[in-house]
Amino acid sequence: MSILTALARAEAVESGRAQPLTTVRHTHVAERPLVLVPLSLAGEAAAPLAAIVGTDPGEPRLLVVANPRDRTQRFDFVAELARVVLSYVDGCARSVDTGAGGTKLRYAEAPQVIVPNRGGVEFVRLLGRSTRFRRPFGPYPVHRTVPILGQWLTFLRERADHPGSSMLLAMTSVLSEHWATGQSGLEDANLAALLGWIDPPGDLDGAGAAALAEDPLRSPPAGPSTDPTFDNEILAPALAAVARSIDDFARERALAALTAAVADQMRPTWDLTWQAVRLLRTRPAGASVETRWAMDRDVFTMYHMALAEGTALPQPRRDSAVAAAGRLDRLEREQARYDAQRALDDPLVMAEFRLSGEAFTGTVVAASPNRVDTSGKKAALRPHITVQTDDPVRLEPGAHLVSPARLAQQATVVSVSSVDVVLELSKGMGRSTKQPAPGSVPEVGDRVTYGPVTDAYQPPGRFPSRDDTPWTHGGPPPVIEYHASDNDAVEDWS
Amino acid sequence: MSGVIESILSDFGSAAGRGVVVDSPPGAGKSTLVVRAARTLAEAGERLMVVAQTNEQVDDLIDRLATAAPNLAIGRLSASTYVPAQRVVKHGTVTVSGAVSDMNASAVTIGTAAKWATVTDGSWERAIVDEAYQMRSDMLLRVAGRFSRALFVGDPGQLDPFSVVAVERWAGLSWDPMQSAVAVLLRHNPDLPVHRLPVSWRLPPSAASVVSAAFYPFTPFEAGTKPADRRLEFSARALGGDHGLDATLETARRTGWALHELPARHTVRTDREAVAAIADLVTRLLQRGPVAYSEHAPDGRPVTVDRVAVGAAHRDQVAAIRQALAGTVAADVTVDTANRLQGREYDVTVILHPLSGRRDASAFHLEAGRLCVLASRHRHACVVVARAGIAELLDTHPSAEPVHLNVPVRFPDGWEANQAMLAHLSGDH
Amino acid sequence: MDPLVDRLDRIRGTVAPRNHNARTIAALTSNPGCGRRGLMDAAGVNKGAVAGQLGFPAGFGQSRFAIARGNAFEAQVKADGAAELLQLLRDRLGLAIPEVAYDDLSNVGGNASREVRYARTKALLARAASERDDAGTLFDHPMLRLEIAGYYAYLEPDLIAFRAGGKFHVVEIKSFAVIDGQADPGKTAAAATQSAVYVMAMRELLAELGHPPESVSHDVVLVCPENFANRPTATLVDVRKQLTVLRRQLSRLTRLESILDALPAGLSFDLAYDSDQQATRPADELRKAVSTIDARYSPDCLGTCEMAFFCRDESAGSTSALGRSVRDDLGGVESIGTVLGLARGTLTPGAGQEEIAGLLRFAHKLRTECLDGIG
Numbered sequence A: 001m002s003i004l005t006a007l008a009r010a011e012a013v014e015s016g017r018a019q020p021l022t023t024v025r026h027t028h029v030a031e032r033p034l035v036l037v038p039l040s041l042a043g044e045a046a047a048p049l050a051a052i053v054g055t056d057p058g059e060p061r062l063l064v065v066a067n068p069r070d071r072t073q074r075f076d077f078v079a080e081l082a083r084v085v086l087s088y089v090d091g092c093a094r095s096v097d098t099g100a101g102g103t104k105l106r107y108a109e110a111p112q113v114i115v116p117n118r119g120g121v122e123f124v125r126l127l128g129r130s131t132r133f134r135r136p137f138g139p140y141p142v143h144r145t146v147p148i149l150g151q152w153l154t155f156l157r158e159r160a161d162h163p164g165s166s167m168l169l170a171m172t173s174v175l176s177e178h179w180a181t182g183q184s185g186l187e188d189a190n191l192a193a194l195l196g197w198i199d200p201p202g203d204l205d206g207a208g209a210a211a212l213a214e215d216p217l218r219s220p221p222a223g224p225s226t227d228p229t230f231d232n233e234i235l236a237p238a239l240a241a242v243a244r245s246i247d248d249f250a251r252e253r254a255l256a257a258l259t260a261a262v263a264d265q266m267r268p269t270w271d272l273t274w275q276a277v278r279l280l281r282t283r284p285a286g287a288s289v290e291t292r293w294a295m296d297r298d299v300f301t302m303y304h305m306a307l308a309e310g311t312a313l314p315q316p317r318r319d320s321a322v323a324a325a326g327r328l329d330r331l332e333r334e335q336a337r338y339d340a341q342r343a344l345d346d347p348l349v350m351a352e353f354r355l356s357g358e359a360f361t362g363t364v365v366a367a368s369p370n371r372v373d374t375s376g377k378k379a380a381l382r383p384h385i386t387v388q389t390d391d392p393v394r395l396e397p398g399a400h401l402v403s404p405a406r407l408a409q410q411a412t413v414v415s416v417s418s419v420d421v422v423l424e425l426s427k428g429m430g431r432s433t434k435q436p437a438p439g440s441v442p443e444v445g446d447r448v449t450y451g452p453v454t455d456a457y458q459p460p461g462r463f464p465s466r467d468d469t470p471w472t473h474g475g476p477p478p479v480i481e482y483h484a485s486d487n488d489a490v491e492d493w494s
Numbered sequence B: 001m002s003g004v005i006e007s008i009l010s011d012f013g014s015a016a017g018r019g020v021v022v023d024s025p026p027g028a029g030k031s032t033l034v035v036r037a038a039r040t041l042a043e044a045g046e047r048l049m050v051v052a053q054t055n056e057q058v059d060d061l062i063d064r065l066a067t068a069a070p071n072l073a074i075g076r077l078s079a080s081t082y083v084p085a086q087r088v089v090k091h092g093t094v095t096v097s098g099a100v101s102d103m104n105a106s107a108v109t110i111g112t113a114a115k116w117a118t119v120t121d122g123s124w125e126r127a128i129v130d131e132a133y134q135m136r137s138d139m140l141l142r143v144a145g146r147f148s149r150a151l152f153v154g155d156p157g158q159l160d161p162f163s164v165v166a167v168e169r170w171a172g173l174s175w176d177p178m179q180s181a182v183a184v185l186l187r188h189n190p191d192l193p194v195h196r197l198p199v200s201w202r203l204p205p206s207a208a209s210v211v212s213a214a215f216y217p218f219t220p221f222e223a224g225t226k227p228a229d230r231r232l233e234f235s236a237r238a239l240g241g242d243h244g245l246d247a248t249l250e251t252a253r254r255t256g257w258a259l260h261e262l263p264a265r266h267t268v269r270t271d272r273e274a275v276a277a278i279a280d281l282v283t284r285l286l287q288r289g290p291v292a293y294s295e296h297a298p299d300g301r302p303v304t305v306d307r308v309a310v311g312a313a314h315r316d317q318v319a320a321i322r323q324a325l326a327g328t329v330a331a332d333v334t335v336d337t338a339n340r341l342q343g344r345e346y347d348v349t350v351i352l353h354p355l356s357g358r359r360d361a362s363a364f365h366l367e368a369g370r371l372c373v374l375a376s377r378h379r380h381a382c383v384v385v386a387r388a389g390i391a392e393l394l395d396t397h398p399s400a401e402p403v404h405l406n407v408p409v410r411f412p413d414g415w416e417a418n419q420a421m422l423a424h425l426s427g428d429h
Numbered sequence C: 001m002d003p004l005v006d007r008l009d010r011i012r013g014t015v016a017p018r019n020h021n022a023r024t025i026a027a028l029t030s031n032p033g034c035g036r037r038g039l040m041d042a043a044g045v046n047k048g049a050v051a052g053q054l055g056f057p058a059g060f061g062q063s064r065f066a067i068a069r070g071n072a073f074e075a076q077v078k079a080d081g082a083a084e085l086l087q088l089l090r091d092r093l094g095l096a097i098p099e100v101a102y103d104d105l106s107n108v109g110g111n112a113s114r115e116v117r118y119a120r121t122k123a124l125l126a127r128a129a130s131e132r133d134d135a136g137t138l139f140d141h142p143m144l145r146l147e148i149a150g151y152y153a154y155l156e157p158d159l160i161a162f163r164a165g166g167k168f169h170v171v172e173i174k175s176f177a178v179i180d181g182q183a184d185p186g187k188t189a190a191a192a193t194q195s196a197v198y199v200m201a202m203r204e205l206l207a208e209l210g211h212p213p214e215s216v217s218h219d220v221v222l223v224c225p226e227n228f229a230n231r232p233t234a235t236l237v238d239v240r241k242q243l244t245v246l247r248r249q250l251s252r253l254t255r256l257e258s259i260l261d262a263l264p265a266g267l268s269f270d271l272a273y274d275s276d277q278q279a280t281r282p283a284d285e286l287r288k289a290v291s292t293i294d295a296r297y298s299p300d301c302l303g304t305c306e307m308a309f310f311c312r313d314e315s316a317g318s319t320s321a322l323g324r325s326v327r328d329d330l331g332g333v334e335s336i337g338t339v340l341g342l343a344r345g346t347l348t349p350g351a352g353q354e355e356i357a358g359l360l361r362f363a364h365k366l367r368t369e370c371l372d373g374i375g
């Protein structure tokens, strides 16, 4: 949180509407995302009760477990969910991106699964964990798609940890990154309330819409946890009625009642999630969104092909020492890059750095584009520019900066006074050592921004192989990689 | 001291264990130990690798080692962007290179962990890992393949390493990559001997007892000097100017500590008045011509700009203080965050209390290691600048820390350490 | 009678003080800066009922599925003299527990009062503590007590205490799952604090018998279902930090004088129940009474205090309502109106507000500049 965000929240309170925190959208919104609204049974680790899923807002697919504590019924549910999810995933692998240069194959699409909130992401993790070790044979066999679904859910959940990835999105998180509401971050975790501030229904204002959203009778919670009152007064009798039913007819009726009750709970969230998708689409995408989505597609392509070829890496319960360190290295590099790209794509994100004096915007008042530095072994083109700015700059000589308009060019602070900053430029000026390429050096009168971030590629760290795990970290882990065993079948979810 | 070092060296020299851990409280002679150990092993004909965490630390170490053992061939492993420091190149025995293959003649090869992590071949029987508590365990994983046994030296009371990504995925794993190198090492090798350097040669008696009680509650240490060994005097008398400043400086001079309290107020982080107070205190201090008398300089040594430091929690605070000092006599005083002051030593420090002006304390502000680093850099005196009201802030702090299974509880607790420090600062000395 | 207790009794009114349990005692640590809550808790006021009467009923319901699941799991762990639990303690925690006796303390014949059950717990624990070897006894449903601001709170844990290595251990049974060694950190934290309440109460009991505090281990045994099965797993949880926090908060409760002194003499939260158990206290009057005590609302209250909806409503327009960190970032500026006034330059900064005003004006300029032309 920062003063800029705090101010935006204050503005939201006053205006009764959420205020933008960005000028562009930093999250990719797929043409055909899969929305998944799950519900689980209270008190259980991951016993699904129901889900609405689908790629068309007008065609929600409703899946309900008539007896969530019954193993067979639960796995019937999972198999049905698998059918929807896997056909969606495979659909994304149907066409190849012809625009991608090089030899690398890349699918034109990648799955984008959208759940309402962070709880939905956790549901995906738990459902993935509880299904990927299952087997279609042995004790308690499951449909063959169940473990495959588990692998995909686990894959998606892991992608959600990667900064800038858009393959599994919690809608509340995406919205909160883009808008500040007049309530607290904690309250923003309620999708209906959050969306009430951003896009209130009818002639309500944000606060009014949020208040309505907090009433579980009028806006059921977005799951996966259900409202306790609903559990006690509606769900429990409905489940009991199914269990009690003595014949098919009674069972049909009881099932229909249960399904209707559950649908009532989920339908508003389904609609809200799609409303949010439409809303996000109205915002222009940031310049780097496509690059990051291409990365998602690359990762998807590789995993999809590896699964098909049977060469996919196992998804153990916990990371080994080497895997954990390698993953952390990657996440840290992606985080740095994502933060940098957002600032470079979006002046309002860069404004955070201007507020703290680490970046500034101003007008070029002097430029010596042909300045050559002869102090080194080789003479080098090192233009100087002087930028006049009102920003309260807190930079020191020697600091390296980048301008969003000239990403390949490095600027080094030469001096800072109360009114201007002198910068020395290097790189990104063409081949000549005497004259910069036209337009590559800002000219007098240009309005420029310089900030402390760069999205330059950072090479990955080097790690020992798993078999070379050093003694400091327990030595090489046992050779048997985790495989599904009969024990997993016994895990019965309740 | 030498007794402890002997037993550490004998443990490390013995063929039995794979490693030895040495916990060293602030200023307890860690560098002396590292230099001694490096010399002893090198002189016994062993090729040694030394891992430090920052270029600064590597250069310091080389300077000390080359001075102590002028005939020892030392290799300085470095990245291509490294500009050799004067204190390194002045020793003719040091080879600076980016490739280990150039180090074959070096008895001791020293580099940062990040640089060692890029080395793919060669192996050393023994290594010394310096500032091992500052090192993250994933970094240890990357370098540990190069050595068979190692001496890990560091200060457990300092700041834990951190990460910009917040995932809970590894919480509870014995090899959690976000934990410190020593934490992970000891979880996998619980039988390694752990030694403690029991005496701080930096902190004066006035500080050793306080810092020990607040930040090392289960592993106390003492000052190596007597109160009479350390003395701070001002050679210029206080004439005119701000009385409050002089009173604070006088308290610090006399007792080794001073709390310079500003009126209670919730402020933004870069509290202008607190920044101004720090600038005033530092310039006033230098104007007063401070002279430090100690076991090293019984006849006194002037406390010059390079012997004074200012510490703060946040980078923007550091920037604001530097700006305030620019153009004053104190322009060249070191101003830095706790993170970057780790391992450094000065005669006098002035610190901005991490909780000053806060209405609500975050875990960041409460972290024990942060205050510990700030409050343990000085040989003579430490002035703490803070808004009044920290006691109330601590009192009303809600405790809602999440608990992860199988993650050892870290002591001291930040809340308690802060409470203990504050009680001392605001009490009578 | 203690004048403090007397005063608190009058504030609470005609009803009996609300019975504390480990959960409510643990909740005392969630917002120690709030005088309103401190006073209401010390006086044993039923905050939920007060909030309801004020027109802001709290929504802390519990699903019957969750309750049923919790009960079933506990019963399973304790079945057959806690056979499964013992196996776990031996295998997973490596505790050397000899053959054990199992004492169910809930059954002391007839409908025993809490005092009687407490006395029996005490007698049995006294005997166990004085035996030289580990008594090897499991105590189910012991009754403990803690003094909370002059009253004894009786704690009826579903806990089992056993002695190993000369120390008593507290066992906490929870039905949230531990999956691949990890559990929900929020739920684990709550369980740890509640267990710490039991450790504390047991230490007090044993202290009365002349045993040192270390005779109760600060490592509690957390028993939860493992992965997706019903099988229990046990993990040791170190609750030393929680114990410190609790000790601090409980001692604060008795330091209420400063709050009480500032209150009008006749202050009362009595809900004036009529013979049909209907509260008849007029809401305005109650609101006035509640408002005389300063609160310290933050959105975290929504998860921890029954008064939260009322206090949130009361803090509308204040930066506190936007979150602790927002308030802190704003350098303590209290009202949202002031924030906006300072940002737009329509308000002259008060003493000490110059710096935040400067930042807010700059922030306002930045937002306007960047959002110009963007809808």
Ligand code: SF4
Pocket (backbone or CB within 6 Å): C031, C034, C035, C036, C037, C295, C296, C297, C298, C301, C302, C305, C306, C307, C308, C309, C311
């Ligand atoms: S909800 Fe109100 S009474 Fe309860 S802790 Fe928060 S501010 Fe205090």
